[in-house]
Amino acid sequence: MNKNRVELEGFLGNEPDLRRLPSGEAVTNMRLATTEYWQDKGGARKSHTEWHSLVIYGPLAELAAKHWHKGDNIAAEGRIQSRTFGEDNKKVAREIIVFRAHRIDRLPGADRTEEAAEEAATGSADNWPKV
Secondary structure: OOOOEEEEEEEOOOOOOEEOOOOOEEEEEEEEEEEEEEEEOOOOOOEEEEEEEEEEEEHHHHHHHEEEOOOOEEEEEEEEEEEEEEEHHHHEEEEEEEEEEEEEOOOOOOEEEEEHHHHHHHOOOHHEOOO
């Protein structure tokens, strides 16, 4: 059995970009950052951010463009799609074609800083895995 499915939760790195296909269907593109945190053997705090290109079609694309903004916490589910482009189609872009997504709302007054997001996502440094 083969399955091409991905679930992501992260923060939007740009304002959603809404366009229309020749058919009139809405398509929205955006970038989502997911960050992993850990502590190395020496106790130093480490992190790695991965950037994902999201593509959403139809009514969900319109909703995302209207209501989501840079910095919003988004959960998305979709499939990975590769496409070639450029001279002789030698460059490859990998995108997540999103079929389900929602914004994760914060409590009123919640701090929107990256540090607060890190703490919420990772909990105490005492619980981080040692690598």
